[in-house]
Amino acid sequence: MTRVGDRWRVTRPWPAQLRPIVHSYAGYWEAVAASPYRVRLVPTGRAVVVISLGEPFAQIHRLGGASPNSQVTGSLIAGLEDGSRVCDHPGGQEAIRLELTPLGAFRLFGMPMSELTNRVVELSDVLGPGAGLLVEQLATTGDWGARFDLLDIALTARLEHGPRPAPEVSHAWRLLARAGGAIPVGRIAAEVGWSQGYLVRRFTEQVGLTPKMSARVLRFHRAMGLLTREGANLAEVTAACGFYDQAHLNREFRSLAGTTPGQMAAARVAEGALAL
Structure with missing residues (x-):
């Protein structure tokens, strides 16, 4: 557990079967009184999953994009980007964030990654209705170790049935x-x-x-x-x-x-x- 700016970050080693596809895997919550903040996300060559257990992002928009806003009401998936995005948060964040290799995301999401390029979508739009149940279970579980156990089981199950990259x-x-x-x-x-x-x-x-x-x-x-x-x-x-x-x-x-x-x-x- 470490403090990163105004937030606490907690992580642990993830299972061996997930290590080739996961770059980072951590939970976050605010260490100080909730206050709005803004960040710019830059390209990393990785897909991102954010599971919101508290307040979600209020607004996400791509710099220079024709569409000003991407409204995400809860947990999200972001595909690979070739530009940056600005994200506004109202404060009160508690979340789990994963960075995935693109081919790991291809297996986990079970869809062409080209359909997610430069897009931010709801978690359930990709993982289906079961994603809502998983988020609810994670939110009602107070222990971070137990949360990670639930997440590991869900990710491993999807990985076993996902498409194999060429x-x-x-x-x-x-x-x-x-x-x-x-x-x-x-x-x-x-x-x-x-x-x-x-x-x-x-x-x-x-x-x-x-x-x-x-x-x-x-x-x-x-x-x-x-x-x-x-x-x-x-x-x-x-x-x-x-x-x-x-x-x-x-x-x-x-x-x-x-x-x-x-x-x-x-x-x-x-x-x-x-x-x-």
């Missing part, structure tokens, strides 16, 4: 993730034995973003992690992440996160969220 797509994602996005799509296609066009179609269906956009997001996410470390050097981060120069780095941060590397380095960032 081995070629899994290999392509591993290549991209290990390289931090710094690998040409043509080389990935040659490695998995598919044409580039076929790779793009199958990869986008099961991951949610094209290989090229996934590479951009992974490279941005790596750079963000390096920049938020103490003593980070902008030139060293630019070179380490494979950007042509600092102007290229700046353009990517503006495009994907609506901010600059300097602003990102100075911000308080927690799990892909910048406090505003």
Whole structure:
């Protein structure tokens, strides 16, 4: 259990069968008197599940999007993003938040990840009516260990019956993730034995973003992690992440996160969220 800003965070190791698909897994609740807050969520190359046990987000909107608001009345799922979102919360948050690999989300959700790209939807819209019962059980269980037990059982059951990603797509994602996005799509296609066009179609269906956009997001996410470390050097981060120069780095941060590397380095960032 740790304190992150104005909130408490509690987690534990998750079961072995979930480890390949789960990046993070934690419960949150406010450590101080409830007050409204706003955060900006930036692309991470991961799908997110938020199970609301208290007050849900009041408003979620994508920066520069044609639709101003995404109204979510409770728990939610967010697919992979190629831009940032601003989320407003009225205060009184208590929730469980999971970050999933895209192919893990493909198995758990049982649907093409391309249908969730740049979207935030109700949990029940993807997991069905049983999601409401699970949320109710979690909300009425006061012990965090028991809550995580319930969640582990539900996730494992869905994982066992979910669709399997194509081995070629899994290999392509591993290549991209290990390289931090710094690998040409043509080389990935040659490695998995598919044409580039076929790779793009199958990869986008099961991951949610094209290989090229996934590479951009992974490279941005790596750079963000390096920049938020103490003593980070902008030139060293630019070179380490494979950007042509600092102007290229700046353009990517503006495009994907609506901010600059300097602003990102100075911000308080927690799990892909910048406090505003």
